[in-house]
Amino acid sequence: MKIGIMGGTFDPIHIGHLIAAESAREQAGLDEVWFIPTADPPLKDRAPRAAAEQRYEMVRLAVESNSRFRVLDIEKKRGGVSYSIDTVTELRKQYPGHTFSYIIGSDRMNDLPRWHRIGELSKLAGFIGLERPENTLQLDGLPSYLRETLQLVRMPQIGISSTELRERLAGGLSVRYLVTEPVFDYIRRHRLYGPRNDD
16 A cells, blocks of 8 residues: 655644645655554644644544545654654554655655654655645755655645634634544543633
């Protein structure tokens, strides 16, 4: 099976993540997309606002209606800083008949050389880069071994970020329709990200 990996903090997961995953699945010919919430992200300046268990549960709720999407808790169980090389090594041991590709946004493609043990990782997994209509990608600075493993797919222009959602919730604004309804209900029930997220 061809598997796409969507990693991230998902703090919280929103419809942009789901649209990105579906775009990659269709255009890259993936059998499934597996969402893997991080425990502690290595390239983030700030710790996630929601706990790992809460972020995992929101992802589970967001993807449960799509039979081609799954959520895995391997990074949450491992704890600490999550490196992609450790995750894909574990996945290849557990699923030896599968091939894996990381799905990454256009804003992260030029960060690939900074990924931990990227040379080894590029031999174990491919990369699917999401091109947005408003972005002209300049990938000439990437090493050739990374350009060779990078497949570009197009996705609709969706101007949503988890940061924006957290700011809206902190300001007492609704995020309904920016997240799935089960995730919206979860955020509201657990009063995540702000004092007033129940309207």
